[in-house]
Amino acid sequence: MDLLDFARGPALYFALAVFALGTLWRLLGILLLPWGLIRSPAREGSPSPFSSALKGIVVKLWPHKEFMAGGFFTFINGYIFHLGLAIVVFLFVPHILFIKNLFGISWPGLPSNVIYAVGVITAVSLIAAIANRMTSPVLRLISRVDDYISWVMTFLPVLTGLLAVSHLGARYETLIALHILSVAAFFVWFPFGKLMHAFLFVFSRAMTGVRFGHRGAQL
Amino acid sequence: METDGQATAPGSALALILVREIGQALAAFAESGEPAAIDLRGLPMSDADREELLAWLGDGEIAATLAVAGRSEIRETRFTGVWWVRHFGTDDRIAAERIEIASVPDILIADMADVTAAAARFDDELAELSIPPSMEEAEHV
Amino acid sequence: MSDRQTVGDILAQRGVSRRAILKYAAWLASAMALPPSASKAIAQSLAAARRQSVVWLSFQECTGCTESLTRSFSPSLEEMIFNLISLDYHETLMAVSGHAAEEARLKAMEENKGKYVVVVDGSVPLKDDGVYSANAGKTNLQTLQETAKDALAIISVGTCAAYGGIPGARPNPTGAVSVGEIIKDKPVINIPGCPPIAEAIAGTVAYLVTFGKVPDLDHLGRPKAFFGDTIHDRCYRRPFYDKGLFAKSFDDEGARNGWCLYEVGCKGPVTYNACATLKWNGGVSFPIQSGHGCIGCSEPHFWDKGSFYQPLSTAMPGMGAGIAAGAAAGVALGAGAAWLARRRQVAYSQQTSKKEGA
Numbered sequence: 001m002d003l004l005d006f007a008r009g010p011a012l013y014f015a016l017a018v019f020a021l022g023t024l025w026r027l028l029g030i031l032l033l034p035w036g037l038i039r040s041p042a043r044e045g046s047p048s049p050f051s052s053a054l055k056g057i058v059v060k061l062w063p064h065k066e067f068m069a070g071g072f073f074t075f076i077n078g079y080i081f082h083l084g085l086a087i088v089v090f091l092f093v094p095h096i097l098f099i100k101n102l103f104g105i106s107w108p109g110l111p112s113n114v115i116y117a118v119g120v121i122t123a124v125s126l127i128a129a130i131a132n133r134m135t136s137p138v139l140r141l142i143s144r145v146d147d148y149i150s151w152v153m154t155f156l157p158v159l160t161g162l163l164a165v166s167h168l169g170a171r172y173e174t175l176i177a178l179h180i181l182s183v184a185a186f187f188v189w190f191p192f193g194k195l196m197h198a199f200l201f202v203f204s205r206a207m208t209g210v211r212f213g214h215r216g217a218q219l
Numbered sequence: 220m221e222t223d224g225q226a227t228a229p230g231s232a233l234a235l236i237l238v239r240e241i242g243q244a245l246a247a248f249a250e251s252g253e254p255a256a257i258d259l260r261g262l263p264m265s266d267a268d269r270e271e272l273l274a275w276l277g278d279g280e281i282a283a284t285l286a287v288a289g290r291s292e293i294r295e296t297r298f299t300g301v302w303w304v305r306h307f308g309t310d311d312r313i314a315a316e317r318i319e320i321a322s323v324p325d326i327l328i329a330d331m332a333d334v335t336a337a338a339a340r341f342d343d344e345l346a347e348l349s350i351p352p353s354m355e356e357a358e359h360v
Numbered sequence: 361m362s363d364r365q366t367v368g369d370i371l372a373q374r375g376v377s378r379r380a381i382l383k384y385a386a387w388l389a390s391a392m393a394l395p396p397s398a399s400k401a402i403a404q405s406l407a408a409a410r411r412q413s414v415v416w417l418s419f420q421e422c423t424g425c426t427e428s429l430t431r432s433f434s435p436s437l438e439e440m441i442f443n444l445i446s447l448d449y450h451e452t453l454m455a456v457s458g459h460a461a462e463e464a465r466l467k468a469m470e471e472n473k474g475k476y477v478v479v480v481d482g483s484v485p486l487k488d489d490g491v492y493s494a495n496a497g498k499t500n501l502q503t504l505q506e507t508a509k510d511a512l513a514i515i516s517v518g519t520c521a522a523y524g525g526i527p528g529a530r531p532n533p534t535g536a537v538s539v540g541e542i543i544k545d546k547p548v549i550n551i552p553g554c555p556p557i558a559e560a561i562a563g564t565v566a567y568l569v570t571f572g573k574v575p576d577l578d579h580l581g582r583p584k585a586f587f588g589d590t591i592h593d594r595c596y597r598r599p600f601y602d603k604g605l606f607a608k609s610f611d612d613e614g615a616r617n618g619w620c621l622y623e624v625g626c627k628g629p630v631t632y633n634a635c636a637t638l639k640w641n642g643g644v645s646f647p648i649q650s651g652h653g654c655i656g657c658s659e660p661h662f663w664d665k666g667s668f669y670q671p672l673s674t675a676m677p678g679m680g681a682g683i684a685a686g687a688a689a690g691v692a693l694g695a696g697a698a699w700l701a702r703r704r705q706v707a708y709s710q711q712t713s714k715k716e717g718a
Contacts, residue, residue, distance in 0.1 A: 004630065005665060009676040016679065017686030024687055028694025033701055093604055094673030097623060101674035111604035172590060173630040256396035258389065288380040288440065306383050312643045315386040317396050325400050326386075330378035332368060332407070 004173050007180035015184035022191025043216035056209015059219045077128050084122030088115055116165055123158050146193045153189045156182035229271040237272055244320045245301055254321035293324055368407030371443055381407050384440045391563045392585040402570050412569040413468050413476040415507055416450035419500040420493045420527040420536055421482030425518040426452050428555035441562040444569050462496050469510055478511045480539045483520040483527045487535025513547040517561055522550035523660035530664050547574045550581035554657035559638050560586040591628035591654045594636035625669035626653030633658040
């Protein structure tokens with residue numbers, strides 16, 4: 001068994017099993033908790049919890065005016081690499097084929113050179129994000145090991161993917177094997193670190209919305 | 220032979236690179252007499268690249284067709300000493316294609332081993348014609 | 361055979377001139393990616409060389425490799441290879457059989473001790489003392505060890521000899537191994553493919569005859585001249601891959617338009633071979649040009665890498681059960697964690713209400 005077979009087989013298999021286990025564990029562990037725990041009566045005239053939840057999710061997509069000046073770069077850069085990742089992960093044809101093979105669903109992809117360009121932008125944006133994190137005194141203070149590991153786990157698949165497509169550094173089959181292994185590492189880390197925010201941000205923002213709405217506070 | 224200089228410059232990047240390489244090799248040959256050859260089959264040439272290069276190099280004074288293990292074609296280009304050499308298999312598939320920079324491509328020159336063999340064969344055939352074969356002639360064989 | 365004579369002498373007797381050797385050398389230089397100016401020296405050294413004694417051993421194989429070498433060649437230029445070598449033993453091609461054939465092999469080995477080349481097609485069975493393939497009362501292992509002992513080099517022709525191939529595919533009932541797993545003290549050149557391209561076999565043999573040494577090999581023992589690039593990198597359909605234009609099935613619009621076959625399982629990106637440049641049947645076509653994806657036949661264990669029609673970027677088969685098990689365990693753990701949390705909550709609220717009551 002060569003490296004590529006190992007990556008496409010046992011490594012990926014193990015990683016996806018851990019991913020499924022960890023993600024469901026955390027999601028169900030949270031979602032099966034009793035709903036509606038806020039016992040106090042809602043402020044008069046406050047919106048329904050459902051609309052508060054929706055508002056919480058939507059409003060938080062954009063920062064408040066007061067935070068725009070200081071956090072503009074973090075905010076825009078965050079959008080760039082999140083969108084970039086989404087495009088590269090879900091619109092590159094080989095990735096779509098991977099998903100189709102697992103779940104049987106597929107959709108049209110983008111040309112490989114477009115994906116490549118987006119991948120480069122994403123990589124640059126990720127580097128900017130970590131540079132910002134490491135140079136900003138406040139961010140440094142609130143960063144934990146988890147933040148750095150999560151960054152590495154995100155960056156490696158992007159880097160190895162770009163190297164594989166451009167045949168840089170090693171033979172293609174080695175690079176693609178490393179790419180798949182880095183994705184496997186991403187899947188293993190995902191449920192146990194901050195990467196889990198990809199699922200949890202919806203619930204945490206909704207919950208924030210509900211709590212604010214309940215008290216009649218403005219979001 | 221450079222009189223028909225109105226030939227348009229090759230548009231393809233690959234043809235242009237090859238033209239420069241040929242030019243350098245030709246200059247070196249003119250100066251030192253060092254022949255050179257450029258293999259065209261190993262390059263990712265499209266038919267269009269080939270046509271452009273061929274058109275730009277043009278036709279010279281000599282064109283030869285060889286019947287050696289299949290057909291071969293040799294043409295001098297409008298630049299003396301620059302030869303376009305194409306070797307075919309019997310099914311007319313190109314087996315080798317190269318630009319040679321030389322006085323004469325080697326394959327046109329009669330090899331002395333072949334000449335010796337030809338001389339021997341000539342003698343043999345002459346001997347068959349002569350009646351009767353003499354002892355001296357037999358010694359030559 | 362006239363062993364004292366040079367290749368040039370023998371060719372001259374057959375009415376083949378030195379020009380033909382020069383032409384062959386031009387072809388060889390081009391095929392092996394040697395500097396074109398080397399062809400004159402190659403021709404001179406070929407003409408002066410003795411014919412290379414070749415012993416061809418056939419083990420667990422289908423004779424497809426011999427078919428590739430002998431049938432797909434156009435006559436004239438490429439058949440020159442048979443003038444360069446003295447094929448002293450080849451079960452399929454030789455006229456004699458039985459003891460006479462074995463004697464021919466032993467005689468060639470004796471007379472060309474240390475100088476003959478052994479070509480092997482087919483894998484060697486090791487299980488149960490190698491009983492699964494034997495001839496002339498000897499197992500393939502015995503024949504190979506005996507013949508390879510005094511050889512100059514061994515050329516493993518075809519994926520079976522190079523990497524075990526189809527006999528070595530799971531469950532490998534005969535315990536088939538490659539030649540390279542047995543012969544460790546001689547240079548072994550692998551020319552894999554199922555079958556290999558005839559020019560790759562001929563070019564490598566000709567290189568060995570001309571230079572008396574092994575050509576540059578990659579990490580899998582393959583001559584870089586023929587196995588230096590992937591099919592994908594040299595494929596004429598590559599622009600469609602870059603543009604994201606793919607055939608989704610073998611009879612759709614994309615297939616008719618000649619788009620990239622990645623989605624229908626082409627293994628071109630990880631397959632190193634010269635099919636896209638040298639092509640097959642005298643340069644007529646190659647699998648991708650004929651509308652089928654590359655199956656990766658020149659790579660080790662190509663038979664065991666999942667379906668030929670499964671895209672390269674997908675996971676290997678047999679993943680479902682483990683992931684389902686992981687998911688089930690996740691559901692159980694999540695539900696369990698939530699249940700524990702609820703119990704704690706209930707206990708806490710009972711405690712606090714008791715306190716309030718007290």
